[in-house]
Amino acid sequence: MGFSFLPKESNFFILFSKQAEFAVTAAALFVEVTTKGIYDEETVRKMRSIEHQADEVTHEIIERLNKTFITPFDREDIYTLTKELDSVIDMIYTITNRMRVYKIKEINLDLVEFANVIEKSVHALTVAIEGLKDTKRPQAALDSCIEVNRLENIGDNMRDAILGKLFDTAKDPIYLVKWKEIFSFAEEVLDICEDVAHVIESILVKQA
């Protein structure tokens, strides 16, 4: 295995920014499709393409990690950060695809609201990730991590309210099973965003 002596830090930062951009693109597309209520082959194909490109960046980060002797942060943190960020995109893809499998053709306003919270959370993550480049001034990054935690709490409450409504009003158990899963997945995206924020906070604390 060849070790390069070029500065590796910049590479990792460029790759993390790239990965974060794919998360932004996935979240924006998710807002778009939930707003239109269209979950067809074409939509899923687009989302899969984003997910595949993001996968390649993840693999590049992990490969680079395996081949690099000196890393800007703890190896374990870099690994967890890229894996969790990848999971955010995977999960958005999973929901979109599941909507297609369930042949859903309606606009669900609760899901649109969730998509908007997800987009905000992913946006806050990109700010936090940018902040890793300058760990001597971590305030903006730390504030963004707090925002991600706040949005996860909002998502929890939204999921509870939606579940309560579903179980109160649903006459059709098959309808209930579908939407219970969709909203659990949506809330899970926010959970994973929070995991990403925790890794970033942990990196910032160690560098402080």
Add this chain to the structure above:
Amino acid sequence: MGFSFLPKESNFFILFSKQAEFAVTAAALFVEVTTKGIYDEETVRKMRSIEHQADEVTHEIIERLNKTFITPFDREDIYTLTKELDSVIDMIYTITNRMRVYKIKEINLDLVEFANVIEKSVHALTVAIEGLKDTKRPQAALDSCIEVNRLENIGDNMRDAILGKLFDTAKDPIYLVKWKEIFSFAEEVLDICEDVAHVIESILVKQA
């Protein structure tokens, strides 16, 4: 980052004991509410308060871990131990809150039984955690870990019997979906307790 030269060991042990106490309080409250069958706002508020306080201890342990150079055990083990112990409490909160969301107002004797097994398992964990203070005499801690494993097996069998009964007798699929989830969550608490026990065993083996 400032490194302190005071003995750090005692700090970690005090914090782990504190975290374990919150797990005990959560498990005891869970026994109480399942016995009464009351899952109202007030109950959830109490459980959330325990969960929040436990969260703060978890954060304190992780922050201390990030700032401490010499730790009594492998850093990774300390991290996993505090995270998993936190998950035990989170999961008990999740069940209680889900019962509120599902507007459950009945006493379910199977769930009461589960709550009692959870309480026993959490109690055994506190003994095992105390044992970490004196790793030269690990027997009581190891015995407690075995007890946690035993209780997890009991929980597995209980969950299977309850699921079998549910699917045999439930006429209302919505009722079935609710309770299937509740009992899966209950069994998951015991799974996470077992994960905690495994970390403790692993620490004890390395120190032996």
Add this chain to the structure above:
Amino acid sequence: MGFSFLPKESNFFILFSKQAEFAVTAAALFVEVTTKGIYDEETVRKMRSIEHQADEVTHEIIERLNKTFITPFDREDIYTLTKELDSVIDMIYTITNRMRVYKIKEINLDLVEFANVIEKSVHALTVAIEGLKDTKRPQAALDSCIEVNRLENIGDNMRDAILGKLFDTAKDPIYLVKWKEIFSFAEEVLDICEDVAHVIESILVKQA
């Protein structure tokens, strides 16, 4: 703790081969029982026996890891490899047992197909694990890892098609809840196989 000075590498390889063999046995039994559609006490007892024996090998690997100073690969990778491989077997056991709990007595051809894909994936894993013995010639192992990834994709598509069919045609929501879970579990086996393949790839890259 006593450190042995005997070569430890061979021990880990022998134990990993043993663990992989149990995965093969579990997958073969799963093909057999799905083909016959018999999920009785006797079947579950056999599967549990395989799972227990595999558990013992996992514990042996972890104990050896805790007591060994120099390991053939990164400690973390050995730990993850043995845990994930163990999860493959656990999950096959879980499905078989759940079928018993659900009192399923029919042959489901979709599940038979899944069982065959699982068997292929586990077989590919054994080839990849053998490859760890000679990391200077990693091609066969790497090809097997790619095959595991390919089979996971196939499983994803199978699961989607089966779910779509279930939700399109199922009149009985309780039937739907059962089989939705069974097929999610079946796909999860392939997901975990892919996790195993990822660890192996990562080990091979580091050794290259």
